[in-house]
Amino acid sequence: MTQEKSVIIVPETPGAETIRVPVLKIFDGDGFLTRIKTCEITGNPRDQSEFQVTVRFGFVDAPEMKQPGGHEAKEFLATLIGDKWLELVVLTKMDTGQSVDRHGRIVCVPFLTQEYPAAEFRTSSNNLHNAETFGEPLLVTRNIELEMVLNGWAWVLERYGPDERYFEALADAQRHKRGIWALENNIEPWEFKRQKYRETQPSLATKTSTKCPMERCGGYLVKRNGKFGAFFGCSNFPGCRYACTAAV
DSSP, X not given: OOOOSSOOOOBOOOOSOOEEEEOOEEEETTEEEEEEEHHHHHOOTTOOOEEEEEEEESSEEOOOTTSTTHHHHHHXXXXXXXXXXXXXXXXXXXXXXXXXOTTSOEEEEEEEEEEESOOEEEEOTTSOEEEEOOSSOEEEEEEHHHHHHHTTSOEEOGGGOOOHHHXXXXXXXXXXXXXXXXXXXXXXXXXXXXXXXXXXXXXXXXXXXXXXXXXXXXXXXXXXXXXXXEEEEETTTTTOOOEESSOO
């Protein structure tokens, strides 16, 4: 699979308070390592200590590294943000009620402000833009999540309620067969992880007709055999970790 030389950018201002962080290491197409001052989290200006933490994009999901397109998505993200400073809009994770997910990662929407010698914007029908340099300098702030989707390297996580522009960007990428959409039989990353999990336990799960009681989950209870005997867990595991000893 080859990447297109041109990058479609998505100018957008954060519209919320941000924290400025460096990109230290890119893990995949939707996560990277950064360094944050403690005062950015606690609000105490006296606390100038720093810690390293993993950042996870809030509304998109790139291919897993073992999926087709996984390495390309990582490389594409590196061309966008590698060794740069970003502005992060930190989100509240729905399943934890905090700004970190169950893996301890900060969940956010990343924005990059970049100086162009200047830019001539060609506006498409869905109000997304492309830039070419010329003339006087111009600062442009860009939504990196949307650029990953629009250039064909990420899915949209509908269950978290992203802005309509995310779905417009996804449809545009699919229509023009950019990135992973040049392939056939793409599997969503969350479904890919479920399949891999099922492959490791082919004889331990029996699906029931009972829906998982967790809000907005949509999965079903599955009977499994564990270390301490039989139990019922969600079919969306590891995305949902609901478990009980009897079907509800």
